[in-house]
Amino acid sequence: MAVTLKEVAQHAQISIPAASLILNGKGKTYSKDTNERVHEAARTLGYRPNLAARAARSGKFNAVGLLMSDHPCSSRISPQLLQSILETLTARDMHLTVSQVSDEKLTDLKFLPKVLQQHMVDGMLINYTHDFPEQVTELIHESMLPAIWMNTPLASDCVYPDEIHSGQLATQYLLDRGHRKITYIEFDGSEHYSRTDRRVGYETKMQDTGLHANHATFPTYYPKQVNDDPMSYQTHEQMCRWLKSLKKRPTAIVTYSPWEAQAMMYAAALCGISVPKELSIVAIGDDVFSFMGTSITSAVLPLEEMGQSAVSLLLRKIASPARKIRARKLKSTLVEAQTARAV
Amino acid sequence: MAVTLKEVAQHAQISIPAASLILNGKGKTYSKDTNERVHEAARTLGYRPNLAARAARSGKFNAVGLLMSDHPCSSRISPQLLQSILETLTARDMHLTVSQVSDEKLTDLKFLPKVLQQHMVDGMLINYTHDFPEQVTELIHESMLPAIWMNTPLASDCVYPDEIHSGQLATQYLLDRGHRKITYIEFDGSEHYSRTDRRVGYETKMQDTGLHANHATFPTYYPKQVNDDPMSYQTHEQMCRWLKSLKKRPTAIVTYSPWEAQAMMYAAALCGISVPKELSIVAIGDDVFSFMGTSITSAVLPLEEMGQSAVSLLLRKIASPARKIRARKLKSTLVEAQTARAV
DNA sequence: TTGAAAGCGCTAACAG
DNA sequence: CTGTTAGCGCTTTCAA
Numbered sequence: 011m012a013v014t015l016k017e018v019a020q021h022a023q024i025s026i027p028a029a030s031l032i033l034n035g036k037g038k039t040y041s042k043d044t045n046e047r048v049h050e051a052a053r054t055l056g057y058r059p060n061l062a063a064r065a066a067r068s069g070k071f072n073a074v075g076l077l078m079s080d081h082p083c084s085s086r087i088s089p090q091l092l093q094s095i096l097e098t099l100t101a102r103d104m105h106l107t108v109s110q111v112s113d114e115k116l117t118d119l120k121f122l123p124k125v126l127q128q129h130m131v132d133g134m135l136i137n138y139t140h141d142f143p144e145q146v147t148e149l150i151h152e153s154m155l156p157a158i159w160m161n162t163p164l165a166s167d168c169v170y171p172d173e174i175h176s177g178q179l180a181t182q183y184l185l186d187r188g189h190r191k192i193t194y195i196e197f198d199g200s201e202h203y204s205r206t207d208r209r210v211g212y213e214t215k216m217q218d219t220g221l222h223a224n225h226a227t228f229p230t231y232y233p234k235q236v237n238d239d240p241m242s243y244q245t246h247e248q249m250c251r252w253l254k255s256l257k258k259r260p261t262a263i264v265t266y267s268p269w270e271a272q273a274m275m276y277a278a279a280l281c282g283i284s285v286p287k288e289l290s291i292v293a294i295g296d297d298v299f300s301f302m303g304t305s306i307t308s309a310v311l312p313l314e315e316m317g318q319s320a321v322s323l324l325l326r327k328i329a330s331p332a333r334k335i336r337a338r339k340l341k342s343t344l345v346e347a348q349t350a351r352a353v
Numbered sequence: 354m355a356v357t358l359k360e361v362a363q364h365a366q367i368s369i370p371a372a373s374l375i376l377n378g379k380g381k382t383y384s385k386d387t388n389e390r391v392h393e394a395a396r397t398l399g400y401r402p403n404l405a406a407r408a409a410r411s412g413k414f415n416a417v418g419l420l421m422s423d424h425p426c427s428s429r430i431s432p433q434l435l436q437s438i439l440e441t442l443t444a445r446d447m448h449l450t451v452s453q454v455s456d457e458k459l460t461d462l463k464f465l466p467k468v469l470q471q472h473m474v475d476g477m478l479i480n481y482t483h484d485f486p487e488q489v490t491e492l493i494h495e496s497m498l499p500a501i502w503m504n505t506p507l508a509s510d511c512v513y514p515d516e517i518h519s520g521q522l523a524t525q526y527l528l529d530r531g532h533r534k535i536t537y538i539e540f541d542g543s544e545h546y547s548r549t550d551r552r553v554g555y556e557t558k559m560q561d562t563g564l565h566a567n568h569a570t571f572p573t574y575y576p577k578q579v580n581d582d583p584m585s586y587q588t589h590e591q592m593c594r595w596l597k598s599l600k601k602r603p604t605a606i607v608t609y610s611p612w613e614a615q616a617m618m619y620a621a622a623l624c625g626i627s628v629p630k631e632l633s634i635v636a637i638g639d640d641v642f643s644f645m646g647t648s649i650t651s652a653v654l655p656l657e658e659m660g661q662s663a664v665s666l667l668l669r670k671i672a673s674p675a676r677k678i679r680a681r682k683l684k685s686t687l688v689e690a691q692t693a694r695a696v
Numbered sequence: 697t698t699g700a701a702a703g704c705g706c707t708a709a710c711a712g
Numbered sequence: 713c714t715g716t717t718a719g720c721g722c723t724t725t726c727a728a
Contacts (some may be wrong), residue, residue: 012472012497014705025715030707041714055498062408065722071405080436093423096453102699105467107416108451112441123449130404151398152609154355205472227377245646276645276673301587302619303574324538357721368699373723382697406721410704699728704721711716 013057023050033059071132071316072104074324075125078137080110088296091160094317095135102325111138125152125335133324135162139202150336157329158335160320166334167327169319171311173204173294176342177211178308180264180292183344185219187352189290192216194225195274196266197245205266208294214265224260226252231273249277259283261353262290268299271306275349290350298313298345303349310341356400357434364394369636378601390604414475415666421480423453431639434503437660438478440551445668451473454481468659469493476667479567482545495689501671501678508545509677510670512662516547516637519685520554524651525608526687528562530695532605532633535559537568538617539609540588548609551637555607565604568596574616574643592620602626604696613640616650618692633693641688648690655683 019029024044029143031037032048043317050055063070076095078087097105099171107130107250109123125131135157136142142162150157184192194212199205209225216223253259262324265271278285285291285304293299294309323335362372367387375391388543394400408414408620419438421430442449442622449475452466468474469492476499479485485505493500502511527535543549543670554570559566574588608614614636621628628634628647636642637652666678 016705026705026718027707028704028714033705041713044713057474058470058496060409061471062405062414062706063720064707065405065410065720066403066704066722067706069706069720081437086432089429092451093453096423096451100467101584103467105450105452105473107448108435109443109448110436122657124446125444127401128404129401130448153401196449231643265562273645300574359721369721370700370723370725371698373721377723384697387697403721406704407723408704409706409720410724412704558721697728698728701728703726704723706720707718708720709716709718710723 013055013058014060015057018048018051018055018057021055022047022050025103035312049115064071071130072116073107073131074099074104074295074321075109075134076137077123077125078108078110078136080112080141081140081287085093088313090136090296090313091181094122094314095321098318098321104132114143122146126153126155127239131204132159133153133328135320135324140200142238147212154325154331156331158327159321160316163339166337167323169316169338169340171204172339172341173207173283174211174214175339176204176294176309176311177208177213177264178215179211179344181212182217183292184262184264184290184350185215187290187350190221190222191258191260191351192224192262192264193260194223194264195270196225196227197225197230197270197273199230200269208266212316216273227348228252228270228273245273246277246280248283253277253281253283259289261288262292264291265291268295268301268306268308269295269310269347272301275301275304275306285324288350290353292350294342298347304349307347308345308347309342312343315323315340355403356398357403358400361391361394361398361400364398365390367391374603376400402511405466414473416450416474417442417447417553417664418450418452418474418477420466420468420477421451421453422483423605424483431656433639433656434480434660438664440462441661441664442652445589445664448476463688465489467491468496470497474498476500476671478503478663478667483543495680497669499674501663501667501670503659505682506682509680510666511557512659512666512681512683514547514659515682515684516550517554517557518682519547519637520551520556521558522554522685522687523637524555524558526650526652527605527693528558529632530633530693532696533564533568534603535564535605535607536560537609538570538613539570540573540613540616541559541570542573550610563601571595571613571616587618589620589623592616593624596624596626603630604631605635606635608636609652610640610646611636611649612662613690614651615644618644618647629692629694633696634689635693637685640672642688647692650690650693651688652685653688654685658683661665 015026015029019026029048030039032045033052037045096106109125111123135158140159161170162168164169194209213223228245228248271291274291275285278289283289293306296311297306299306313350321337327335358369358372362369367638373392374389375383376395380388428623439449452468454466478501480503482504491682504513506513537552556566571588573592614634617634618628621632626632636649639654662681670678
């Protein structure tokens with residue numbers, strides 16, 4: 011068993027509660043000498059407070075749980091967001107317990123994650139953007155476990171990027187630089203709200219400017235060996251064909267994510283179209299993505315801010331669990347890089 | 354305050370300890386009727402055991418800490434590894450507390466992560482491949498906190514991929530398919546042991562087969578705007594030049610990571626060299642990476658196994674903290690995809 | 697088959 | 713300035 015407060019107190023020749031107060035910085039009333047003796051004892055003995063005991067007594071775990079899906083491409087937390095959450099929590103002397111739950115299991119209440127089955131955190135951060143089961147939401151509400159949803163636009167208790175704004179931001183950047191023929195590109199894929207909203211942002215911005223909105227959807231990559239040459243793929247072929255087929259090629263493109271941008275750059279390269287000389291590309295994404303060393307001009311999602319907000323909203327929710335917290339929408343930032351320029 | 358065991362016991366008209374035993378599956382001696390009453394009560398009241406109290410009493414936290422760097426490109430844990438760790442822990446009814454520490458702060462003992470300053474986990478998993486400070490290692494040993502290092506070859510208490518084998522595996526795959534002229538490619542970069550070991554694996558395998566080992570190092574991508582055309586980069590230029598300059602081009606390439614493979618595929622495409630018809634590529638990496646839809650044939654690191662091993666070694670270490678645990682080296686697996694074929 | 701008593705390590709309220 | 717008392721919610725041991 012590890013060093014306990016009792017041993018520290020004995021070593022410093024003082025009562026246990028006194029040692030507790032002093033080590034928690036509430037020992038102003040104790041003599042300078044005593045304070046030093048206790049700290050000294052703690053240091054030499056290598057005392058580390060037992061958080062379980064503290065939590066048992068105080069009723070606060072000083073811990074937050076993070077719930078995420080284990081689906082490979084959906085709702086896996088991005089490193090930036092995780093880091094931001096950890097930093098914010100650490101600053102408040104709290105820690106983070108992580109759990110991942112497979113989509114199938116979450117629908118079966120038998121397989122509820124431990125964080126929800128057991129009482130071990132003061133609140134939950136939820137990053138589970140797809141099909142979060144109603145029942146679990148209810149269960150969380152019933153169990154009175156304070157929770158904040160990330161990356162999901164709900165009526166309350168959530169933080170998420172303003173994706174309409176992201177679309178507008180990327181579009182505005184190009185408009186400001188004189189582009190008039192701008193197309194929106196996306197792969198087909200999941201049903202996250204960002205998918206519609208980013209496109210709507212693009213469309214409204216174009217329409218508000220009195221321009222035509224166009225968008226093209228391409229099939230997600232899939233490997234297809236054509237003539238033994240793996241360099242031909244349906245997606246690229248389509249993109250190249252598309253680039254060449256247009257009577258009047260757009261001067262700029264906004265893409266749903268860096269992946270579309272990357273594919274577009276590759277297709278452009280294969281078609282002999284120079285980026286950004288002949289074609290500007292602005293992506294929307296977690297970070298400025300680099301395609302073969304070229305940084306893609308991007309509307310970057312406010313992940314750091316989202317982590318901070320999520321934590322501080324959660325703490326507020328923990329303080330007064332009954333009160334609903336107003337949904338918080340955060341704005342992306344445009345980061346200039348090498349794939350867009352003025353016409 | 355949440356529902357406690359006391360309330361469950363009252364509801365079921367039985368003593369608290371009885372309720373405890375029954376809910377923990379140790380209630381064989383109690384009547385069938387009582388068992389049911391207690392479970393029923395727990396269910397209707399929505400009882401969730403307080404883990405802090407349990408830990409305080411039992412002296413076991415049933416928790417493990419994960420320590421990682423916050424350096425963007427080093428020692429950030431890979432999703433596969435994290436998932437494997439979580440699954441293995443969950444199966445054993447344990448949970449994971451995550452903390453990230455910046456490199457500078459870890460050298461200053463003042464800024465020790467909370468998991469180490471406080472007593473809150475039964476053991477630590479450490480994924481901190483670069484420059485892990487000696488002092489912290491000592492501190493962990495002194496504090497008797499059981500720990501297992503991941504991804505680092507130490508004398509004991511660690512799990513890591515056998516990177517020499519990874520290099521050999523990738524090379525052997527190509528040799529088996531009749532390739533004789535094989536070159537090893539890497540970008541310059543960090544000082545992880547995998548860097549030397551993968552190359553050594555390649556070299557020894559070549560030499561054992563009586564062949565010449567060759568390797569080429571390229572500078573890591575860096576954006577360089579040449580003639581306003583961001584599609585020209587130093588790295589690609591060099592790779593293309595290299596591909597063309599060779600009197601006798603290799604028929605196959607082994608790369609340190611998917612990034613080199615990706616760049617190589619791009620360079621090959623630009624030079625009009627067909628992969629895999631004229632050039633086979635095998636990478637070493639976390640997973641089968643896809644370049645524009647083409648899956649790269651790879652020696653895939655045993656991350657799932659590493660997670661499982663790390664957890665089970667740690668549990669053994671927790672059971673008997675004094676005993677050093679023999680270092681465990683794990684083997685990669687070759688996954689066939691679309692970038693390599695027989696000559 | 698069940699209950700009572702003890703105590704994990706810590707903090708909070710009060711009395712001196 | 714300092715010590716005492718009480719108890720968080722749970723598990724374990726022992727007695728009935």
